[in-house]
Amino acid sequence: MQPILLNPGPVNVSPRVQQALLRGDLCHREAEFSDLLAAIRTKLLHAFAPQDYTSVIIGGSGTSAVEAMVSSALPQGKKLLVINNGVYGERMLRMATAHRIPSVELRYDWTEPPDLGQIEARLEADPSIGGVALVHHETTTGLLNPVSAIGALTRRMGRVFLLDAVSALAGEDLDLVRDQVDICACTANKCVQGLPGVAFVLVRTALMRAMQDHPASSLSLHLPVHWQAQERHSVAFTPPVQACYALDAALDELLEESVAARVERYRAAAQLLRTGFSRLGLRFLLPPELRVNSLTALFLPEGMAYHDLHDRLKQRGFVIYEGQGRLQTGIFRVANMGHLSLDDFRRFLDSLEDVLG
Ligand SMILES: Cc1ncc(COP(=O)(O)O)c(C=O)c1O
DSSP states (O other): OOOEEOSSSSOOOOHHHHHHGGGOOOOTTSHHHHHHHHHHHHHHHHHHOOSSEEEEEEESOHHHHHHHHHHHSSOTTOEEEEEESSHHHHHHHHHHHHTTOOEEEEEOOTTOOOOHHHHHHHHHHOTTEEEEEEESEETTTTEEOOHHHHHHHHHHTTOEEEEEOTTTTTTSOOOTTTTTOSEEEEETTSTTOOOTTEEEEEEEHHHHHHHTTSOOSOSTTOHHHHHHHHHTTOOSSOOOHHHHHHHHHHHHHHHHHOHHHHHHHHHHHHHHHHHHHHHTTOOBSSOGGGBOSSEEEEEOOTTOOHHHHHHHHHHTTEEOEEOOGGGTTTEEEEEOOSSOOHHHHHHHHHHHHHHHO
């Protein structure tokens, strides 16, 4: 029996996506791979950004796509303002430092949304800030950051808006045009419901063209290197061919379901779970208005260690996820991403009730 994965990726995928792995061996310099690449890039734009955007496929995990975005988006000498209210905001700062990109930080508690007035003041005071970086779904806590408001503010202030949408895309309401996102990074193996190994960046075509003049701080993560090759229906480096097959199948599934219906399915699953958690007397880390559709962070029940809860649920077929950083020992996380049904979540709640006694 496959375990039910309630960690925020890699997720359970459909038999169709699993089967896609078996399409066979393929040389990435052959026409069949060029066709596969073109199909994936077209489907990505169809699903998420029909106009004025281009897509770039990156071999690697979500971190590679985010680092490619952070290291490529700004011209030399411009600073990056990073909004940091969790592990993944913090990670973007570390990426900027690693690439010698000057950065400034607006830091908030992990359970707090950012303050728009502070962002505006910081941008007004420092014209050398060229971009604002935000995490849409801060997976550390399941916190939903206000993308639309920060996108509008960033555009109004004439800066580039960078979004880490690794755990949000296809799970949250996001419209790159409406929300004024200039560039966003994502991975195949979370709400897109593909397999690990391939990630991607969606970027406004005008920005992508401008990036070609930015000096490269890395060879293998410099977005123009990938984009230029992919525009020629080629790839700069060896791609994860089989993970691309799986992504292609996952995108077919997503387009058949529709992104809006996927988001709604996740919302309904989270609602069912949260009603169950309340009934079992569990306490939520975040208030309802800050919670995403695809993950719930809960305080551990009094007297119960995470590993005990985890192991007893795993014996029953369910994999939950621990907290990170300073929340590691106090909370646990339950994601509802992937090819799962409401019945899977009902069975999980029954098992949880059983374990909690
Ligand atoms: C918001 C966010 N950004 C980046 C990452 C990094 O992705 P990966 O673990 O695939 O490198 C994650 C992983 O969970 C994430 O949730």
